Amino acid sequence: MKVTLLGSSGTIGRAVLRELRRAGHVISTPDRHTLTALDLAGEDAVISCLASRTGTPKDAWFVDHDLNAGALKAAQSAGVSTFILLSAICVQKPRLAFQHAKLAFEEKLTQSGLSYSIIRPTAYFKSISGQADRLREGKPFLTFGNGTLTACKPISDEDLATYIVSALSDPAMQNKILPIGGPGPALTAREQGELLAEALGVTFRTRSVPPGFLKVIATVLSAVGLREKAALARIGHYYATESMLLWDGMKYDADATPEFGSDTLQAHYQALARGEVVDDREGHAVF
Numbered sequence: 001m002k003v004t005l006l007g008s009s010g011t012i013g014r015a016v017l018r019e020l021r022r023a024g025h026v027i028s029t030p031d032r033h034t035l036t037a038l039d040l041a042g043e044d045a046v047i048s049c050l051a052s053r054t055g056t057p058k059d060a061w062f063v064d065h066d067l068n069a070g071a072l073k074a075a076q077s078a079g080v081s082t083f084i085l086l087s088a089i090c091v092q093k094p095r096l097a098f099q100h101a102k103l104a105f106e107e108k109l110t111q112s113g114l115s116y117s118i119i120r121p122t123a124y125f126k127s128i129s130g131q132a133d134r135l136r137e138g139k140p141f142l143t144f145g146n147g148t149l150t151a152c153k154p155i156s157d158e159d160l161a162t163y164i165v166s167a168l169s170d171p172a173m174q175n176k177i178l179p180i181g182g183p184g185p186a187l188t189a190r191e192q193g194e195l196l197a198e199a200l201g202v203t204f205r206t207r208s209v210p211p212g213f214l215k216v217i218a219t220v221l222s223a224v225g226l227r228e229k230a231a232l233a234r235i236g237h238y239y240a241t242e243s244m245l246l247w248d249g250m251k252y253d254a255d256a257t258p259e260f261g262s263d264t265l266q267a268h269y270q271a272l273a274r275g276e277v278v279d280d281r282e283g284h285a286v287f
């Protein structure tokens with residue numbers, strides 16, 4: 001198929017690009033310029049892995065909503081039949097600006113008349129590997145509360161990319177919102193820390209931070225006018241207290257959270273410990 005991939009320089013975008021190449025598709029990867037119908041003439045599908053690098057309100061509305069909406073409009077004008085969107089599972093319980101921006105675009109996409117797949121992954125490996133250096137330096141693993149407040153089914157970049165690209169040809173994935181995690185079972189933050197310590201060959205010690213601490217920081221930053229930094233603290237609080245699992249309206253349901261792929265966090269941590277992979281969180285300060 002002829003596929004235009006947006007956000008091909010990002011973590012998941014790069015993995016999707018590799019998978020599209022492997023599957024033999026013809027790929028265009030426009031960089032940071034406004035898409036027009038001319039750019040998309042003759043294309044079969046658009047895959048958007050665009051994402052705000054900060055998650056702050058202004059950037060999120062511009063990237064997660066406006067840029068995607070512009071691409072959708074161009075796709076409609078050019079007669080592209082399929083639009084696949086990388087979203088996030090956390091939009092199911094929206095409290096933050098970037099979640100509202102994503103949801104607003106999801107709504108536009110479902111109403112667009114194009115065939116769509118909205119992919120809402122759980123946590124990426126890179127986002128739960130941030131304490132490797134702390135542990136290597138002999139410091140304790142930081143947990144919010146006792147480390148069991150939240151859990152997730154992490155998914156690797158490669159497994160997620162395979163899943164995204166399969167939406168191009170799998171009718172069962174079309175016109176659907178698709179929450180997706182990696183292979184189970186769900187892991188609490190504490191269990192993730194234990195796996196990391198084991199992989200690095202260090203003793204597992206924890207230091208507990210009350211999650212309310214981040215709320216206090218957000219309030220203080222907001223009061224002194226540092227709105228963007230306050231927004232980051234609020235994002236931090238959200239991830240300290242909410243699981244990246246399917247929300248059934250009353251509780252997070254690990255068993256009901258769909259699983260895909262075969263890469264495990266344990267194997268990733270072991271590869272990280274051997275120096276075979278690095279986690280590049282680039283501009284992501286919090287998530």
Ligand SMILES: NC(=O)c1ccc[n+]([C@@H]2O[C@H](COP(=O)([O-])OP(=O)(O)OC[C@H]3O[C@@H](n4cnc5c(N)ncnc54)[C@H](OP(=O)(O)O)[C@@H]3O)[C@@H](O)[C@H]2O)c1
Nearest residue numbers: 007008009010011012032050051088121122123124127287
């Ligand atoms: N981290 C997690 O655990 C997790 C879990 C589930 C879902 N998610 C969702 O996944 C997404 C993050 O994916 P990722 O880590 O692959 O993102 P990423 O590495 O930050 O990549 C973002 C992409 O968007 C592009 N972009 C950003 N701002 C732009 C702008 N102003 N104009 C044009 N392009 C722009 C970037 O291009 P440049 O290279 O030019 O900046 C890059 O290609 C977010 O939506 C997040 O909510 C994350």
